[in-house]
Amino acid sequence: MKPTRPTSSSHRILIAGAGIGGLVTALSLLHRGIDCDVYEQAPELREVGAGLWISANGARVLFDLGLKDELERAAIAASERAIRLWNSGEKWPLYEAGASAASHKPYVLLRAHLLRMLQDAVQRLKPGAIHLNARCAGFTEADGKVTLKLEDGSEAVGTALIGADGIHSRIREQAFGQVESRYTNALAWRGLVPVDRLAPHQARHAVYTWVGPSAHVTVYPVRWQDTALLTFSAQVEHSEWQLESWSVKGDPADCLRDFAGWHPDIIEMITHVDTLHKWGIFVREPLPRWSKGRVTLLGDACHSMVPYLGQGVNMAIEDACVLSRYLEANADPVRAFELYQNERKERAETTARRAADMQGIFHNAALASRETAGDYILSQWGPAQNAARYNWIYDYDATSVKLRSGGGLVGAEA
Ligand SMILES: Cc1cc2nc3c(=O)[nH]c(=O)nc-3n(C[C@H](O)[C@H](O)[C@H](O)COP(=O)(O)OP(=O)(O)OC[C@H]3O[C@@H](n4cnc5c(N)ncnc54)[C@H](O)[C@@H]3O)c2cc1C
Numbered sequence: 001m002k003p004t005r006p007t008s009s010s011h012r013i014l015i016a017g018a019g020i021g022g023l024v025t026a027l028s029l030l031h032r033g034i035d036c037d038v039y040e041q042a043p044e045l046r047e048v049g050a051g052l053w054i055s056a057n058g059a060r061v062l063f064d065l066g067l068k069d070e071l072e073r074a075a076i077a078a079s080e081r082a083i084r085l086w087n088s089g090e091k092w093p094l095y096e097a098g099a100s101a102a103s104h105k106p107y108v109l110l111r112a113h114l115l116r117m118l119q120d121a122v123q124r125l126k127p128g129a130i131h132l133n134a135r136c137a138g139f140t141e142a143d144g145k146v147t148l149k150l151e152d153g154s155e156a157v158g159t160a161l162i163g164a165d166g167i168h169s170r171i172r173e174q175a176f177g178q179v180e181s182r183y184t185n186a187l188a189w190r191g192l193v194p195v196d197r198l199a200p201h202q203a204r205h206a207v208y209t210w211v212g213p214s215a216h217v218t219v220y221p222v223r224w225q226d227t228a229l230l231t232f233s234a235q236v237e238h239s240e241w242q243l244e245s246w247s248v249k250g251d252p253a254d255c256l257r258d259f260a261g262w263h264p265d266i267i268e269m270i271t272h273v274d275t276l277h278k279w280g281i282f283v284r285e286p287l288p289r290w291s292k293g294r295v296t297l298l299g300d301a302c303h304s305m306v307p308y309l310g311q312g313v314n315m316a317i318e319d320a321c322v323l324s325r326y327l328e329a330n331a332d333p334v335r336a337f338e339l340y341q342n343e344r345k346e347r348a349e350t351t352a353r354r355a356a357d358m359q360g361i362f363h364n365a366a367l368a369s370r371e372t373a374g375d376y377i378l379s380q381w382g383p384a385q386n387a388a389r390y391n392w393i394y395d396y397d398a399t400s401v402k403l404r405s406g407g408g409l410v411g412a413e414a
Contacts, residue, residue: 014037017040039156041133043132051109051111051222055314079206110224138170187281190276195229211362252273282304309354326343
């Protein structure tokens with residue numbers, strides 16, 4: 001584990017939101033001897049069933065924070081990754097098609113597991129750093145200080161504020177105003193199924209993405225204590241507007257209707273699902289800027305993205321690492337935030353754009369019949385396409401990317 005320095009800097013950073021982005025930021029700052037506190041609206045850091053994957057770019061940051069052993073214990077390193085055809089189940093392996101297993105093998109685990117790991121690590125470095133039941137309402141900035149206002153009327157004062165408060169960020173709203181979101185005509189079903197309810201062949205350390213004409217399903221194994229589970233995220237085109245919420249419960253009968261005619265493995269999973277949630281998939285235009293004075297944004301608050309490249313979590317982790325490195329290198333948070341924005345904005349927004357482009361690649365009319373599906377899949381997931389699509393994402397190393405020392409703001413006037 002990297003040695004942790006005692007609090008040594010003049011910064012005192014306030015973080016709104018204890019999601020994955022906020023917690024990795026806190027951990028990364030505390031590792032660098034920078035004092036911080038996290039303010040989270042929820043009464044406890046409990047998470048309903050959902051899986052996530054940590055790709056190589058995210059894993060590098062967690063390893064650097066001393067979490068390698070814990071991550072390896074909690075997660076499953078998928079030994080197989082493949083595209084599968086929605087009705088026949090035919091497979092096109094990805095590791096043999098340009099995606100090298102060594103750098104492209106994701107760690108798959110439950111969000112709850114990762115949140116708990118991060119929460120424990122933050123508490124070990126600074127007990128009491130995470131303040132629960134603390135809903136942020138806004139902030140003021142004056143005399144080299146930021147005051148974070150909580151809804152219960154209390155306040156916290158720091159030298160700078162990071163809004164890691166997710167898609168509906170209050171900090172973003174106050175700093176930059178309302179941001180419109182647009183429904184993408186697709187919704188996602190996500191569920192967890194105990195593996196022992198399924199046919200034995202479904203218990204594999206594999207990540208499968210099943211593709212069809214107007215839907216796709218990503219399936220992977222996770223474990224919770226002694227229970228082996230499959231988690232799935234099934235995106236399907238739906239023209240009627242849906243709610244953008246992670247916690248809306250779904251009805252398996254509706255989900256089964258969406259996947260009528262799909263392979264028996266998919267039908268079996270939906271039929272035996274334990275918890276099923278659905279959320280409307282939305283996109284937002286990029287913000288002109290992320291930082292304003294002593295306030296900046298991170299993760300979904302500034303670059304929410306559709307889940308089609310599995311990068312929402314990983315980009316937030318990268319942000320956290322780069323931001324804390326800039327704060328370590330700069331006594332002036334205004335400058336640190338400007339440099340952080342310049343380093344991160346283009347990469348995160350390119351990822352968001354390319355993730356959105358995947359909708360038309362995953363859901364394609366050519367997949368309707370076997371005659372056209374094979375050629376289509378080879379044309380989209382061949383070695384050259386896989387390398388071009390994934391390598392620039394997975395090869396980025398936030399722990400060592402060269403820090404900038406100057407340059408104007410990206411994408412906007414200062
Ligand atoms: C319950 C849930 C399920 C998700 N499921 C998926 C998924 O299946 N697939 C996928 O690709 N992405 C999913 N995401 C999104 C993905 O996890 C994010 O892209 C990624 O975690 C980025 O993290 P973040 O820290 O920026 O935001 P988040 O993980 O959303 O964390 C934001 C945190 O801020 C807190 N918060 C919000 N407002 C306030 C406030 N006013 N005051 C204090 N605290 C506040 C929230 O309670 C939350 O803890 C999910 C997010 C959530 C919250």
